[in-house]
Amino acid sequence: MGHLMNADKVLAQVLKSHQEKLEAELKAIVGTEPLALYDMLRYHMGWQDEHGRASRQRAGKLIRPTLCLLSCQAVGGDVGQILPAAAALELIHNFSLIHDDIEDNDSMRHNRLTVWKLWGQRQDINAVDAMFTLAYLALLRLKEKGISDNKIVPCATMLTETCLRLCEGQYLDMSYENRLDVTIEEYLTMIAKKTAALLGASSRLGAFLGSEDEKLVACFYQFGKELGLAFQIHDDILGIWGVEERTGKSKSSDISKKKKTLPVLYGLREASSAVKEELATLYSQEPIEGEDIAKIATIFDRIGARDYAQALAKEHYHQSLAQLEKTGLPVSQLTQLKQFVFSLMERDY
């Protein structure tokens, strides 16, 4: 127990150190250019308030870059050298967040007004583009860290292919909203693109920049993708049964918006015909509001949708760990990465 607490402490210190360096890197990339276009980005990143005053309004969880750095560290790479790649992943993630907000018409994120809500939809689109572009600018900073062009080009290819998967996943997610016949298989295809691709790219890039061993890199890629599936399913569960104050989103907005997340798809499939009718009536509302949200959550829970989703998340989590075992790396080198992944799957926000 004492040993475990020490390990936790060590991880906390490592993460703190990584995150401080990452934030410095991110700030250097977004820059201090006074053009208001960049104010939108600095606001979104939580470094400024809406009046452009410096502030620390939100500390992002930095999951993707941390995964990248810990993967690099696990294969014996130099974490300091690959910070630009880690920053690029965080910028791609934030690009997709600003996007989601406008596409989902969300006014709030992390208890703050969203960018489009403050600057309007038209300028928001420009902010989205700038964030995307800066991700590439970040990646290209690897050169200044002494990474060779022969390494940078494949990294750019990985990032680009990941972005395409993100676009495809986002497209599919939205196309599912008005369908009641989405299958669990279709859902898994969608989250593989929308979420798992970026987590896969994060561990892959970290390992690729830290090692020349292709087989090792392939394991880290699979590890990240499996983790991504587990992570998204876990997120779906929190989207229905999570604690509002911690997620920073309005309660059960996933149900309210009729998002076809895994528990919903399972519930719709497994419900008895009487319950199916009840659900059809509840789902015919536009939007679903108030007590009906809690009612639907309870129905799904009773059908076993929550248990089913938890079991599937666990399965992918274990598959991700199996990929780490497959690397053949000494246990001590994988400890921090495994601890970090464990904390992700235990989170309730």
Place this chain on the structure above:
Amino acid sequence: MGHLMNADKVLAQVLKSHQEKLEAELKAIVGTEPLALYDMLRYHMGWQDEHGRASRQRAGKLIRPTLCLLSCQAVGGDVGQILPAAAALELIHNFSLIHDDIEDNDSMRHNRLTVWKLWGQRQDINAVDAMFTLAYLALLRLKEKGISDNKIVPCATMLTETCLRLCEGQYLDMSYENRLDVTIEEYLTMIAKKTAALLGASSRLGAFLGSEDEKLVACFYQFGKELGLAFQIHDDILGIWGVEERTGKSKSSDISKKKKTLPVLYGLREASSAVKEELATLYSQEPIEGEDIAKIATIFDRIGARDYAQALAKEHYHQSLAQLEKTGLPVSQLTQLKQFVFSLMERDY
């Protein structure tokens, strides 16, 4: 005269050959993936109708990639090898077009419904992202053409910095709409980012991929930027006094939308106080419609706004040609590029 006609014929053949190869390259990049996300892109590019049926609905002018290829050719490079870079430029241009349509709320482009009008604003944003991402995928195909990583990385940096300038320019353009005090200097800063940066990048990339001579590449960069300024000012003139059937836009939409283009800024600045009052009344309408559009165009013409804009376009055009002279390349190597540029400045659509 006979000589000139022959030269025109040769150029026409060269352009046709370039454009066929470019279209093949672009089609290979966008691909045949059945996912409807890509249908939006294929529709926008004019290769499909709105039902997904193959068609040839629009032949793009391909100005930017052509500029890239002709610049490469002028410095003695291998045009076939750099097609992916030329395609990337065209995709970035098209990314910005789909954007403009949604940001400007335009329903029509080239006499066809715009992507957002057909697929909705939310899915349109995903199409925009995919187009942007494909531009990078295109550029990275240079590797398959045997271009070294040491060349590809600087190309990616050039493309990325250009995209940032585009975002900044688009941001400024929109921020000017509701201001009546935009100066001509501010306007020139905006078009340098919004238009000239991409034309500059086009000739720069072509020269860079075709030559190792940094001074030569710098001349081509300046050439493209100056040409871009001339091109945009010419476009502004056509936006007020152009022929609707040829531009494919609704007549004088620039005035209707109160765009602060160069002739407008000049007109607002130079009008007598009586005319200023008249303009203020006309501009207080939301939007400006019908006969008032023609009235405003006539007022600006009388003030000399058209002449002023034409003179400035000509000046930048001559500066662009001066940069070509500065290269010291033999006249014969520059002929086709010069002819092409001449045709751009003579266009009435």
